[in-house]
Amino acid sequence: MHLYPITAYHYLVLAAALFALGATGVMLRRNIIILFMSIELMLNAVNLNLVAFSRLNGHVVGQVFALFIVAVAAAEAVVGLGILLAFYRNKETLNIDEVNLLRG
Amino acid sequence: MHDWVPILIMLGFATGFAAFNIGASKLIGPKHPTPEKLAPYECGMPPVGDARERHPVKFYLVAMIFLLFDIEVAFLYPWAMALRELRWVGFMQLIVFFAILLSGYVYVWRKGVLDWGRDRD
């Protein structure tokens, strides 16, 4: 059996696929937690992209960028979960269709 | 073979550290067994039951705060790798970074998020 070597380009395709999956999830799913997980998937696709490009370009800036994204995404996740917690306490649901007081 | 020596040393240290701590607490630690403590997972929740039951909000808060402090440590690894080049300036930068994290910790602590004794949320 012949195995093709895995190059940085394969990672870029994988990242694009992950990003598309995440974006699709954001469009289609209704549970806020799952929406949120889809967004995290998109962010991780970005990280994969950055690290692959970093490898392709042969320097480290992309990895530094990815590290910052990981840390900031964690902070954002914590804030997001806090907001969802406050929302859930008042509303007892996490369905995005119930986010409906503000209309016009 | 020569390259693997540091890893062997690290493995030895890790095993020794774990063995020492378990042994020391066996030998000199106080023992007051209660049913909760003897349960397979001592995590504050019944180990068997419906997984969909609602948990006190404390769990979420602690999990969130753990997530934050856990991830921030990620900055330590590249810093440690570059410390020799960064010298004292780099050291001071990290001190400032941790001072900021620490003030966040003080805030969380004084807000009572880490306090499991009193029941307030």
Place this chain on the structure above:
Amino acid sequence: MTAIGFSRGDLYYLLPELIVCTGALLLLLADVALSQQRQARAAWVAILSLGAAATLLAVMSASETTIARGTFAVDGFAIFFKLLFVMSAAVTVLLSHRYLTIEGGRPGEYYFLVLCATAGMMIMASGIDLIVLFIGLETMAVCFYILAGFLKPNRRSNEAAVKYFLLGAFSLALLLYGMSLLYGLTGSTALRAIATALASGSSGRLLAVAVMLLVAGLGFKIAAAPFHMWAPDVYEGAPTPITAFLSVGSKAAAFAMLLRIFFEGLPAFHLDGLGSVFGQPLGWASFFYVLSVLSMTIGNLAALTQTNVKRMLAYSSIAQAGYMLIGIVAGTPRGVSAALLYLVVYAFMQLGAFGVIVLMRREGVAGDELRDLAGLSSRQPAIGIAMLLFMLSLGGIPPTAGFMGKVWLFASAIEAGYFGLAVIAVLNSALSLYYYVRVVVYVWVRREEPGTPPIVLSRAMIVALAFAAAGTLALGVYPRILFELAQASAASLGRAEPMLGWLR
């Protein structure tokens, strides 16, 4: 001096940000360390640190340099924006003081978040590296997510926070993917290096995708149609002073970032280089053209039917973003300086208008419906006049600042050959008069409903509103100083070089 780490010069030029951050941390610790009564002084700490930062910014206003290994520019452009942010933050603090007492929020936490958001904006104005811009953007955005939901028991506030958070995070992901592509194409995150790398090679379709993602991500942040859907809901649900800060500060910061990325990182692709559509060459100006037309039209049409003033002002701010984009489409020095000028003008009139809405919030009255404004002029004539001024300015009627701002924006479009865009903008301005005048009718013609509680002015509120009104009027009558400032700032974009001399 080692290549890595900080020099004295770096520290000096970072002082405004450092002061704001230190003030923020002090407030955070004061929240848990001090008694409830002494926390009433939290607003003073915020005002003082903002004042100190503004003073320092004024002192270094002639600087033109880059620090921190060429990732952070201290130039006229950055200082122009930073002064705008500090000013809006200070007005927000003044507006918040009594509002917080009524709503019952903890001042320490609140002002901590306001100051952190300000620091984030300041970093966005100075960043000339994608990583720095991203850090600044997120510092600001995360604070605003919390601030939008600051009224925890209030369901509308909860909803605003959830919506803002989800769409903000989504737009961030788009923006970051665009940034990662840009990095992959050029091998650098520094904007100038990106510009150099792109100038030498052909880049093709991937660059077009990257630009589209950047436009979409930043379009969310400036609340331009078709990426505007979060704005009305978030503006309506968030605490009113935060709505004011969000609509002025975060929009201006996103514009600063947009100008940095496109004018420093992608200047060669203004009019072409991104492929073609229907035989027309495609540049990033084409995308902003579409965004501008859509924002103006959708924003103004939707604002016509609103009965909630906060919501109406949200749609109006979408339309205003459309006007500002005209300057960016034109892309000439005059266009950019007109956009900068209009951002300042917009800050004054928008903060003023929201300030009046904050004033209407009393015990038992939400105060953000149109009918709540009825009879305002007979109760508080001065406030009535101020509201008249803000509405006329937003509508672009002389002798207010809004008129001068629009004249320059539209003139820059005509100068750059965008007659169609200028015509659409003028038509939209005429359309917008309907809903701005309707507010004036409520304030000046309608009678108040009997039994509504009186409107009480506080000192902080008077200062804030007087400041906004004075700015709106003064810049309309004598706009020359600001115009020269905006021109100098726009010209400094992309010019700063690493410093030499004693500081280094």
